[in-house]
Amino acid sequence: MTHMASALHVPFDANGPALALDVGGTKLAAAVVAPGGRILASARVPTPSGDTVDGSQIWAAVVALLDRVRAEAGSPALSGVGVGCGGPMEWPVGEVSPLNIPAWRGFPLRAHLADRFLGMPVRLHNDAVCMAVAEHWVGAGQGHAAMLGIVVSTGVGGGIIYGGRAVSGSTGNAGHVGHIVIDPAGPECGCGGRGCLEAIARGPAIAEWAVSRGWSPSRIDLGATTEAVAVDARLGQPIAVEALRRAGTALGLGIASALAVLDVDMVVLSGGVALSGALLYEPMHQALRQHAELGFTRGVPVVPALLGTDSGVVGAAALVLSENYWEAD
Numbered sequence: 001m002t003h004m005a006s007a008l009h010v011p012f013d014a015n016g017p018a019l020a021l022d023v024g025g026t027k028l029a030a031a032v033v034a035p036g037g038r039i040l041a042s043a044r045v046p047t048p049s050g051d052t053v054d055g056s057q058i059w060a061a062v063v064a065l066l067d068r069v070r071a072e073a074g075s076p077a078l079s080g081v082g083v084g085c086g087g088p089m090e091w092p093v094g095e096v097s098p099l100n101i102p103a104w105r106g107f108p109l110r111a112h113l114a115d116r117f118l119g120m121p122v123r124l125h126n127d128a129v130c131m132a133v134a135e136h137w138v139g140a141g142q143g144h145a146a147m148l149g150i151v152v153s154t155g156v157g158g159g160i161i162y163g164g165r166a167v168s169g170s171t172g173n174a175g176h177v178g179h180i181v182i183d184p185a186g187p188e189c190g191c192g193g194r195g196c197l198e199a200i201a202r203g204p205a206i207a208e209w210a211v212s213r214g215w216s217p218s219r220i221d222l223g224a225t226t227e228a229v230a231v232d233a234r235l236g237q238p239i240a241v242e243a244l245r246r247a248g249t250a251l252g253l254g255i256a257s258a259l260a261v262l263d264v265d266m267v268v269l270s271g272g273v274a275l276s277g278a279l280l281y282e283p284m285h286q287a288l289r290q291h292a293e294l295g296f297t298r299g300v301p302v303v304p305a306l307l308g309t310d311s312g313v314v315g316a317a318a319l320v321l322s323e324n325y326w327e328a329d
């Protein structure tokens with residue numbers, strides 16, 4: 001670490017808005033969020049990347065982004081700082097090693113923020129947990145006692161709500177539904193295993209599978225992405241249809257297994273891949289009908305998220321603004 005940003009003296013107000021940060025491999029997002037969940041100001045920048053980027057440069061970008069969004073909100077007194085970050089991480093100490101940010105390995109993000117925002121509560125959790133929390137707090141899962149949130153994006157993650165409260169597990173890692181094994185002979189997974197839900201249904205895997213079968217996008221401007229697969233599937237391109245069927249079936253199998261373990265009353269699906277439409281959802285529901293046959297798993301609603309790309313910062317803010325979603329010190 002070359003240097004730490006100096007401490008700020010931001011006034012504390014237990015009833016004030018929260019400062020929220022969402023750290024992803026491609027973008028850093030920040031917001032000032034009112035106690036009821038409304039976004040007062042927000043900003044995002046690309047995550048510094050490349051071989052020459054070191055951890056302190058990413059930290060400097062975080063500091064600049066947080067300063068900017070606070071200023072845009074009129075520099076209010078704050079009730080705390082909430083953070084969602086890609087895993088893995090040491091939790092709750094908040095030392096993060098996001099798979100897609102190689103420059104941060106064991107980076108003490110929570111401690112750095114606590115030094116920067118002296119006297120403020122700083123709370124940090126897995127970004128997928130934050131998205132599940134956001135959907136439970138002000139989105140599709142509002143009012144549900146037991147909910148599973150699943151994010152299908154660059155990876156597949158999840159978060160669990162029981163009794164209206166977020167569940168973290170013994171090391172903060174409860175809800176990693178992306179590593180439910182769907183096909184033991186399936187593709188290698190980033191976790192070191194094989195055939196995990198994430199290895200089959202994450203966005204890049206869907207596009208890679210289609211390309212490997214000879215598909216190329218009709219919309220050249222979209223590139224070989226899941227979005228382009230979804231466009232071509234709607235046009236009836238058979239490999240694209242099959243790519244979504246394969247991913248949707250894997251999702252249905254994964255959700256059926258999760259329902260049996262978790263006994264939740266609702267599943268909320270978010271992330272870019274979840275926007276792929278009926279050609280993803282129909283095979284998913286078919287797999288669910290075939291494999292979720294127990295009374296308590298049959299017919300559990302699986303619904304799309306209500307919050308869009310803001311769910312990461314809204315959920316991060318909820319770690320501070322609601323006591324229901326934070327169970328550590």
Ligand SMILES: [Zn+2]
Pocket residue numbers: 178179189190191192193194196198199
């Ligand atoms: Zn895995």
